[in-house]
Amino acid sequence: MPDVRNYVQYSNQKIELFVTPSGLKEYVYCPEHDGNYLLSKGFKKVFISCIPDRIHALQCVMKGKRRQYGIKHHVTATIHGCQGNMLHKLVTQVCLRNANFGLWDKAQVVVLLSRTRQAQDLIFVGGIDSTIECLVEMIKKKSQNTDYMEKVINLLDYNKNLEEVGSMNVFNYEAHPYDFIHIELPDCNTGFVYFLVSLKDVRKTYIGQTYNIKKRLHDHNAGFGTSFTDEFRPWALYALIIGFDGV
Numbered sequence: 118m119p120d121v122r123n124y125v126q127y128s129n130q131k132i133e134l135f136v137t138p139s140g141l142k143e144y145v146y147c148p149e150h151d152g153n154y155l156l157s158k159g160f161k162k163v164f165i166s167c168i169p170d171r172i173h174a175l176q177c178v179m180k181g182k183r184r185q186y187g188i189k190h191h192v193t194a195t196i197h198g199c200q201g202n203m204l205h206k207l208v209t210q211v212c213l214r215n216a217n218f219g220l221w222d223k224a225q226v227v228v229l230l231s232r233t234r235q236a237q238d239l240i241f242v243g244g245i246d247s248t249i250e251c252l253v254e255m256i257k258k259k260s261q262n263t264d265y266m267e268k269v270i271n272l273l274d275y276n277k278n279l280e281e282v283g284s285m286n287v288f289n290y291e292a293h294p295y296d297f298i299h300i301e302l303p304d305c306n307t308g309f310v311y312f313l314v315s316l317k318d319v320r321k322t323y324i325g326q327t328y329n330i331k332k333r334l335h336d337h338n339a340g341f342g343t344s345f346t347d348e349f350r351p352w353a354l355y356a357l358i359i360g361f362d363g364v
Contacts, residue, residue: 130167135160146206204232210243211251218243220255261294268292302331303359312356313337315349323352330357 135152137144138159156162171183209229212218220226233239241248268291303309309330315321323346327333334354337346346352 131164134163134165136163204238206238206240207232208240208242210241210248212243212247213251213254214247220251222260223255223258224260226252226255264292265294302334302354304329304331305359307360309333310358311354313346313352314355316351316353317349321349322355330354 135155138161141159152162168185172180174180207229210218211220229239230236306328308326308328310324310326311330311333313323313325313334315323323337323343325333334352338351340347340350
């Protein structure tokens with residue numbers, strides 16, 4: 118296992134790797150196993166270059182740049198929390214002062230910690246102080262969703278004294294990070310109950326059910342809904358409830 122700190126300082130620099138011999142099912146890294154040891158066991162030394170950057174379109178007119186080395190991953194091509202703690206070892210680098218190894222959200226720290234069964238299997242390369250600094254800053258950092266999620270959690274907290282918060286908690290969208298016009302409608306097919314408001318006359322409302330909320334809202338505003346909704350077009354989605362399998 119090479120010391121990657123000497124090779125990933127610049128993104129376009131080649132990194133040195135050792136290819137396992139044919140038929141080897143598992144290799145457990147030990148610090149005393151240097152390059153000469155690996156070569157004596159049939160490993161082959163190779164140098165891997167960084168592939169050209171790729172631009173990916175994201176939501177909300179954002180774009181992201183993907184930079185990676187041309188390596189075929191044994192387990193997974195990305196690190197994501199929904200994949201669970203399935204990695205035997207995970208080696209990574211984080212740093213506030215190097216854009217190539219920077220983080221931008223505290224959730225990324227949680228994902229890193231969740232990808233291995235034990236914390237000792239998560240290996241950080243680079244300076245100890247810079248790694249700790251980056252992790253601490255990310256954990257303390259507030260995101261655009263922080264205030265909104267705190268309001269949601271407070272709403273669902275049944276341990277609060279009702280005399281302190283009032284007899285009823287009211288859900289509102291004051292802290293929502295996006296304007297509702299920019300929030301994409303869900304496209305799952307588990308069933309919706311939806312509530313529409315007429316933009317022509319806000320006193321007129323409509324409640325319906327569907328498997329496809331995007332198509333149903335389009336149909337109402339295109340004149341394919343009920344005769345009642347035709348007269349009060351256009352309609353806006355005011356609220357919805359999701360998860361009705363038997364709709």
